[in-house]
Structure formats: structure tokens, C-alpha cells
Amino acid sequence: MLTDTSASMAALNNSSASYSSSVSDFYNGKTLFITGCTGFMGKVLLEKLLRSCPGVAKIYLLIRPKKGQEAQERLQQLICSPLFDTIRKERPLDLHKLLPIDGDITQPELSISPNDRAVLERSVNIVFHSAATVKFDEKLKLSVTINVLGTQRLVELCKRMDHLEALIHVSTAYCNCDRYEVKETIYPPPIGPDQVVSLVEALDEDLVDSLTPKLIGNRPNTYTFTKALAECWLKDNKxxxxxVIIRPSIVLSSINEPVKGWVDNWNGPTGIIAAAGKGLFRTMLCDPDKIADIVPVDMVINLMIVSAWRIGSSPTKEISIYNCCSGMRKPIKWKDFVYYCFKYSRKHPVMDVSFYPSGSVTSRRYVHAIRTFLWHWLPAYIIDTVVQISGGKPVLLRIQDKLHKAADCLAYFTTKEWRFDDENVRQLAMVLSESDREEFCFDVAKIDWNNYLENYVLGIRRFIFKEDASTLPMARKQISKLFWTYKIIQVLSIMCMWHFLTLRYAPLRRLWSNALRLLVHLARMLPFI
Structure with missing residues (x-):
């Protein structure tokens, strides 16, 4: 039985005049609670709320002490990010609205102290839950603990909040990747969340690992499986x-705010593109004609903020679900995505490139296997051997091993295609005022892929590799030298291969001799033409 969201979406057909305030005004005086604020999406959410909703009263942040750092120290480190430059320059006092709460999503009661829980229960109006493990190859026990049990514990806290107006849960469009067409509704998984939780809590981790393939069924990994479980549990226990459930597809760098191209992690395609820019990755298993459903992080965040406004302004008992995807309205194929990324990796190269950035994708596994050996493993083995003989520390084989594990995790998504219905997202945009549509834009139809992917590559250069724009001229000189080296190697390889073939096959040898004689004859005639 599917969850019917038609009733919850009916209000969206009304005029925007039925809403008493703008999105920004809705947040005036509100107290917020955010999980996952130190993650990629959480940081962008935090910055956008401070910048575009200045009337926010307080934002409590669940932060886990880590590596000897307390929550307050981690918060200070977070707001020193370039992402918060505008806030620090224009409204530095707004940073005092950020209040860290010591806690841990994996622990009972979120490991929040009784005093802090009491504060949250009597003051919070809006909760954004983005804490999750996004590792595709995470062990099922930990993935369930974070993505399912963590959600359950947060919901139990929310039920004790006296003034809660919205709970925004971040899921993924791929939680239902076992079906081609995915509507904005909750589909029941083959095994219930309570059963899975009972299993992982009762069984030894090694036994859980051995059962994982059977439990996740047609889904490719524990991430998509546990996200589906969390949605199902929410439906039955909210x-x-x-x-509100937000389902983004593949989230990449920002398109506009607060900095074009901002990205701060190696997850998903970003690590692969970064390695390709270094010349370390040249082939990938991928269907070039399938749609790459990519969405900028700031558009996802804008949708989250607006969805809280919507349910807070027009409450509904049903779960509102939004598929935040680009494939229906602004599709781009994987071959075009790869083309643009290589193009701009050569136009805006990073320093210390190992090989000239070039390569291709294929959906044929045997072709991919041959290319992988010739372009990845063989050069890595040769170079590491030379480095080791000369007394250095070999690293390329280890890097290639990590890259191939990441590529294997992505292969499921780069060789398949889905149809994500986004009617609720379109209807939500229609009830916004023109100014709110501009300030909190989540219209994927406005994406210019050429421009966006150029800024994405520049963002990888600036924020992942920490390279200043002043190093570009030197990097371009290096890439120019690598280009001519690459071309010379190509010509020499073709000549060697042809020479080998002509030595073995008499017809080819005669053809080669005749071609040379013809070229000599033409050369002699040139002065007389």
C-alpha cells in the first residue's frame, strides 16, 4: 500500500496569497535545530539560513565531539570555512545565533544532556535532519544505527517539542532505485525497518555482514537500503x-550560493573528477547515453528551507515528499558530463598533474577491463616500481585501488537510468512569490550545464586542492607540455604497432612499402608543381 500524498499537496494549487508571509519572514523569531550541520549539505543549509533568513532567533546544532575537539571547537572550525565569508564580513554578529549541542546520532537519546533536551523541547520550532552516513559501502550495522535508529531517536525527541512546526528529513532519490519510475510517495521495502533493526542489534556483526546481500535485495548498497527503511518507519511512526521528506539525486557543487562551485568533499563523482584532472583516472564503467541526474547543493537547500515554510504555513497530517532531481526538466547525459569535466580540467588545470587529462567511458565491461589495465594499473605499477628502486615511497597503486573502489560503488548509478517524478516540487514553486522564487531558487530548468560544470571544476581546484587562481598560468604551461608529450607518445605507439604488424604480415609490409614509395615520389614532384 503506497502513501497517498495527493491530499497533502492539494493546498499547493491555491494562490500564493493564501500564505501570510514570505519565506524569510516565516523564519522571524524561530528557533531551529539541525543535525548533520558539519556535513556538505548541512554547512550550506546553515549559511543560507543565516544569510537569507536574518530574522532567525537561534540555531541549535547537534555536533559530536571528535578527535579531541569539543562541539564548540568544531563549530568555530566550521564557521571559518570560505563558505561563511559573506556572513563574517557583512553580519558577523549573526554567527552568535549558532549554539552547539553536544550529542551523537548513534547513541540513545542522541547523547544529549537532560538540560539541553529540556531547552530543545520547549523552544524549537523547526528541525532539519540531514545527519547520515552517505558511504555506499558502509557496513549494514553502522548504516542502520545512523540512518534508521538515528532518525527514530530524533523523532522521539521531536514528539516532545512543544512548538514544532516542521521536521525536514533528508533522504535520497535513490532509496527506491529498485524501480525505474519513482513517484513522490513512500514505497514499502521488502523487509520492515523494525525487523532489520532487531536483526542488526541481535546478531554479531560478521553474521550481519554475511546476511547483508540478501537483506538489501535489489538495492546496490546499504545506504539506499537504510534510507528506504527510514522513510518507511517515518510513515508508520511519525x-x-x-x-517533510526531501529526496535529492546526485548532489554536486553549488550553482550560485554563496560561492559558485563550492564543494568540500570527495564523495560521489567529485573524487573521480578530481583524480581525472590529475591525469590519474582515464576510464570508467558508464553508459554514456544514460541521464546523469545531478542537482546543485544550493538548490536542494533552498527546497528544504521553502518546504519548511510550506508545511509551517499550511499544516497537513500527510508526509510531504519532494523528489529534488534534474532528469525530468533539465537532463544531461553522462557522456556530456564527462566531456565538460575533461574540457574544463584542461582549461583550468591543477598543479602537479601526473598525466594529460583525457579518457572516455564505456558500458562494455570487457573494454573497460582492458582500458583499466592499460591506462591505470600498468602505468601505476611501472611508476611505483621505478620509485621504489630509486628509494622513494610508491603510492600510485594504493591511489588506484581507492579510486577503483569508488568507481565500482558509482557504476550502478552510471549504468542505469531512472524517471523521478517531481510534480510536488513544481507545484511548490508555483505558490512562491516572484521574490521568493529568486531568493530561494530550486528550479533545475535554469541550470546551464556548460557554465555549471566549468564552475564545478574550478570549485574542485579551489576548494578541494586548495589552489589559488594565481597558479593557473603556471599550471597551463605544465598542461601544454603534457599535451605534446601525450601526442608524441600516441604517434610513437601507433608507429610501433604498425611496425610490429608489418613485420609479421607480408601484405601489410607490401602496403607499407608502396605507401612510402608513393610519398617519396610525391615529394620529388613538389618542386615542379
Whole structure:
């Protein structure tokens, strides 16, 4: 039985005049609670709320002490990111609205102290839950602990909040990747969340690992599986909570805000593109004609902020679900994505490139296997051997091993295609005022892929590799030298191969001799023409 969201979406057909305030005004005086604020999406959410909703009263942040750093120290480190440059320059006092809460999503009661829980229960109006493990190859026990149990623990806290107006849960469009067409509704997984939780809590981790393939069924990894479980549990246990589920597809760098191309992690395609820019990755298993459903992080965040406004302004008992995807309205194929990334990796190269950035994708596994050996493993083995003989520390084989594990995790998504219905997202945009549509834009139809992917590559250069724009001229000189080296190697390889073939096959040898004689004859005639 599918969850019917038609009733919850009916209000979206009304005029925007039925809403008493703009999105920004809705947040005036509100107290927020955010999980996952130190993650990629959480940082962008935090910055956008501070910058575009200045009337926010307080933002409590669940932060886990890590590596000897307390929550307050981690918060200070977070707001020193280039992402918060505008806030620090224009409204530095707004940073005092950020209040860290010591806690841990994997622990009972989120490991929040009784005093802090009491503060949250009597003051919070809006909750954004983006804490999750996004590792595709995470062990099922930990993935369930974070993505399912963590959600359950947060919901139990939310049920005790006296003034809660919205709970925004971040899921993924791929939680239902076992079906081609995915509507904005909750599909029941083959095994219930309570059963899975009971299993992983009762069984030894090694036994859970051995059962994982059977438990996740047609889904490719524990991430998509546990996200589906969390949605199913929310449907059955939310009670009267005002819940919204946001399902983004593949989230990449920002398109506009607060900095074009901002990205701060190696997850998903970013690590592969970064390695390709270094010349270390040249082939990938991928269907070039399938759609790459990519969405900029700031558009996802804008949708989250607006969805809280929507359910807070027009409460509904049903779960509102939004598929935040680009494939229906602004599709781009994988071959075009790869083309643009290589193009701009050569136009805006990083320093210390190992090989000239070039390569291709294929959906044929045997072709991919041959290319992988010739372009990845063989050069890495040769170079590491030379480095080791000369007394250095070999690293290329280890790097290639990590890259191939990441590529294998992505292969499921780069060789398949889905149809994500986004009617609820379109209807939500229609009830916004023109100014809110501009300030909180999540219209994927406005994406210019050429421009966006150029800024994405520049963002990898600036924020991942930490390279200043002043190093570009030197990097371009290096890439120019690598280009001519690459071309010379190509010509020499073709000549060697042809020479080998002509030595073995008499017809080819005669053809080669005749071609040479013809070229000599033409050369002699040139002065007389």
C-alpha cells in the first residue's frame, strides 16, 4: 500500500496569497535545530539560513565531539570555512545565533544532556535532519544505527517539542532505485525497518555482514537500503508530527550560493573528477547515453528551507515528499558530463598533474577491463616500481585501488537510468512569490550545464586542492607540455604497432612499402608543381 500524498499537496494549487508571509519572514523569531550541520549539505543549509533568513532567533546544532575537539571547537572550525565569508564580513554578529549541542546520532537519546533536551523541547520550532552516513559501502550495522535508529531517536525527541512546526528529513532519490519510475510517495521495502533493526542489534556483526546481500535485495548498497527503511518507519511512526521528506539525486557543487562551485568533499563523482584532472583516472564503467541526474547543493537547500515554510504555513497530517532531481526538466547525459569535466580540467588545470587529462567511458565491461589495465594499473605499477628502486615511497597503486573502489560503488548509478517524478516540487514553486522564487531558487530548468560544470571544476581546484587562481598560468604551461608529450607518445605507439604488424604480415609490409614509395615520389614532384 503506497502513501497517498495527493491530499497533502492539494493546498499547493491555491494562490500564493493564501500564505501570510514570505519565506524569510516565516523564519522571524524561530528557533531551529539541525543535525548533520558539519556535513556538505548541512554547512550550506546553515549559511543560507543565516544569510537569507536574518530574522532567525537561534540555531541549535547537534555536533559530536571528535578527535579531541569539543562541539564548540568544531563549530568555530566550521564557521571559518570560505563558505561563511559573506556572513563574517557583512553580519558577523549573526554567527552568535549558532549554539552547539553536544550529542551523537548513534547513541540513545542522541547523547544529549537532560538540560539541553529540556531547552530543545520547549523552544524549537523547526528541525532539519540531514545527519547520515552517505558511504555506499558502509557496513549494514553502522548504516542502520545512523540512518534508521538515528532518525527514530530524533523523532522521539521531536514528539516532545512543544512548538514544532516542521521536521525536514533528508533522504535520497535513490532509496527506491529498485524501480525505474519513482513517484513522490513512500514505497514499502521488502523487509520492515523494525525487523532489520532487531536483526542488526541481535546478531554479531560478521553474521550481519554475511546476511547483508540478501537483506538489501535489489538495492546496490546499504545506504539506499537504510534510507528506504527510514522513510518507511517515518510513515508508520511519525504520529502527528509535520514531516517533510526531501529526496535529492546526485548532489554536486553549488550553482550560485554563496560561492559558485563550492564543494568540500570527495564523495560521489567529485573524487573521480578530481583524480581525472590529475591525469590519474582515464576510464570508467558508464553508459554514456544514460541521464546523469545531478542537482546543485544550493538548490536542494533552498527546497528544504521553502518546504519548511510550506508545511509551517499550511499544516497537513500527510508526509510531504519532494523528489529534488534534474532528469525530468533539465537532463544531461553522462557522456556530456564527462566531456565538460575533461574540457574544463584542461582549461583550468591543477598543479602537479601526473598525466594529460583525457579518457572516455564505456558500458562494455570487457573494454573497460582492458582500458583499466592499460591506462591505470600498468602505468601505476611501472611508476611505483621505478620509485621504489630509486628509494622513494610508491603510492600510485594504493591511489588506484581507492579510486577503483569508488568507481565500482558509482557504476550502478552510471549504468542505469531512472524517471523521478517531481510534480510536488513544481507545484511548490508555483505558490512562491516572484521574490521568493529568486531568493530561494530550486528550479533545475535554469541550470546551464556548460557554465555549471566549468564552475564545478574550478570549485574542485579551489576548494578541494586548495589552489589559488594565481597558479593557473603556471599550471597551463605544465598542461601544454603534457599535451605534446601525450601526442608524441600516441604517434610513437601507433608507429610501433604498425611496425610490429608489418613485420609479421607480408601484405601489410607490401602496403607499407608502396605507401612510402608513393610519398617519396610525391615529394620529388613538389618542386615542379
Amino acid at each position: 504520529g502527528t508530527l509535520p514531516v
